[in-house]
Each structure stands twice: as C-alpha cells, then as structure tokens.
Amino acid sequence: MSMTSETRQHLADAIAKEHAARETQQATRQAIDMARTRCQEMRDAVEAAENALTTARKTDPDELISAAKEGRAPATAQINQQRYALAAARDELEAAEQTLVELKTRLPDYEGRLAAAKSSTNQTASQVIQSSPEWAALIETTRHHEQELGTCYAIMDVLTKEGVYHSIKRKFDPAGDGDLGAGKRMREAADQERLSAWVQAMKGLQADAETPLPSSESSQPSSVPAQPEIKTPRQKRGLFSVK
Numbered sequence: 001m002s003m004t005s006e007t008r009q010h011l012a013d014a015i016a017k018e019h020a021a022r023e024t025q026q027a028t029r030q031a032i033d034m035a036r037t038r039c040q041e042m043r044d045a046v047e048a049a050e051n052a053l054t055t056a057r058k059t060d061p062d063e064l065i066s067a068a069k070e071g072r073a074p075a076t077a078q079i080n081q082q083r084y085a086l087a088a089a090r091d092e093l094e095a096a097e098q099t100l101v102e103l104k105t106r107l108p109d110y111e112g113r114l115a116a117a118k119s120s121t122n123q124t125a126s127q128v129i130q131s132s133p134e135w136a137a138l139i140e141t142t143r144h145h146e147q148e149l150g151t152c153y154a155i156m157d158v159l160t161k162e163g164v165y166h167s168i169k170r171k172f173d174p175a176g177d178g179d180l181g182a183g184k185r186m187r188e189a190a191d192q193e194r195l196s197a198w199v200q201a202m203k204g205l206q207a208d209a210e211t212p213l214p215s216s217e218s219s220q221p222s223s224v225p226a227q228p229e230i231k232t233p234r235q236k237r238g239l240f241s242v243k
Contacts, residue, residue, distance in 0.1 A: 007131050011124040012209035018117035025110040028103055035100040042093035049086035056082045125205035134213040138198075 056079045129135045197214040204211030 007124070007128050008209045011121070011128050011205065014117070014121045014124045015207065015209055018114070018121045021110070021114040021117040025107075025114045028107050028110050032100065032103045032107065035096060035103055038096040039093065039100055042089060042096050045089040046086065046093055049082065049089045053079070053082035053086055121206055125202060128205055128209070129202065129213065132213055134215065 194214070201211060201213050
C-alpha cells in the first residue's frame with residue numbers, strides 16, 4: 001500500500017470515528033430533550049394525583065358515615081388507589097430527573113470526543129494533501145515562482161535606483177511586506193479558480209476520504225501574455241551597480 005493510500009485509509013477511519021461521535025452526541029442531546037419533556041409530564045402527573053387524592057379524602061367521610069350506619073367496614077379503595085397513583089407518579093418523576101441529570105453529566109464528554117474526532121479528521125485530511133504528489137507539485141511551482149518573483153523584484157529594484165522607471169504596482173511583496181494586509185492581498189491577487197479548487201478539496205476531504213485533489217496542471221500558473229519590450233535610455237555607466 002502506498003503512502004497516499006495508507007493515509008487516505010487513516011482518513012476514512014477518522015471520518016467514521018467522527019460520524020460515530022456525532023451520532024452519540026446528537027442522540028444524547030435528543031435524549032436530554034425527551035427527558036426534560038418526561039420530567040414535565042411527571043410533574044403534571046404528580047400534581048394531578050395529589051389533587052385526586054385530596055378530592056377522594058373529601059368524599060370518603062360520607063362513606064364512613066354510611067358504613068357506620070350499616071354496620072360494615074368503610075370502603076377505602078378509592079383513597080388507596082389515589083395514594084398508589086401518587087406514589088407511582090413521584091417514583092417516575094424521580095427516575096426521569098435522575099435520567100436527565102445523568103445525560104447532562106455525560107454530554108460534555110461526548111461533545112469533547114466529537115471535537116477531538118473532528119480535529120483528527122482535519123489533521124488527517126491535511127496529511128493526505130501533504131503526502132500527495134499534487135501538493136508536491138504545487139510546492140515546487142511555488143518555489144519556482146518565488147525565486148522568479150524575487151529575481152524580478154531584485155532586477156527592478158536595482159534598475160529603479162539607476163533611474164529606469166516601471167509602472168508595475170506590486171500587489172504583494174513576499175520579501176518585504178510584513179503588515180497584516182499581506183495575506184489578504186495575496187489571496188486577492190491569486191488565480192481564484194486555482195485557489196478555490198484547493199479550498200474545495202480540503203473541505204471535501206473532511207467528509208470523503210476519496211475526494212480527488214486538483215491536478216498538477218491546476219497548480220501551474222495561467223500563461224502570462226508577452227509584454228512589449230520597453231526601451232530605456234542607455235546609461236553610460238553604473239546601470240547594474242548596487243549602491
């Protein structure tokens with residue numbers, strides 16, 4: 001198995017773990033909502049049972065009088081039933097509240113696992129890119145053009161000091177631009193289609209380990225039309241001297 005294939009397999013495993021962690025986290029959140037609903041239902045049931053018991057106690061004195069007149073034991077079944085119903089409702093309320101507390105206790109751990117799984121997916125997706133020939137081609141292209149750009153800037157700097165004018169407005173300067181806007185200007189100056197292709201590849205890898213990367217051709221710069229030759233007045237001496 002090649003390094004790229006092995007890394008993609010690790011990414012597939014990371015994605016699967018992230019999906020499992022997300023399912024657990026989402027299931028726990030849903031269970032918390034259901035437990036809250038159950039707690040409210042049982043609070044309502046306890047209140048209803050308490051009211052029913054109070055009502056039964058108010059009506060049963062008549063039964064006590066009738067039983068006394070008739071010389072029999074009073075029927076207390078209704079009171080007993082309401083007592084049992086109230087006790088059962090209180091037990092269920094307690095169980096629902098304990099369930100809610102336990103779920104809330106576990107949720108932070110599940111959310112932490114999900115965050116860690118997402119981080120692992122992102123890191124492994126980055127490794128897929130970093131170990132790919134497509135990324136190596138992009139780096140090599142970047143190095144080539146950094147050197148070319150630096151050379152062009154150096155030539156312009158030297159000749160400008162000798163009085164040769166140029167109308168190139170630099171969008172960014174890798175050698176001397178250290179302000180916070182440098183990165184923004186670099187993105188604005190980039191070939192947006194090529195830049196977008198790499199951004200979308202990274203997003204795709206976070207969900208699908210088989211997401212293809214931009215081809216080496218898309219890492220190459222767009223062709224630049226030839227510029228007309230600019231003739232400058234000939235200097236007698238010192239044209240390439242560096243002061």
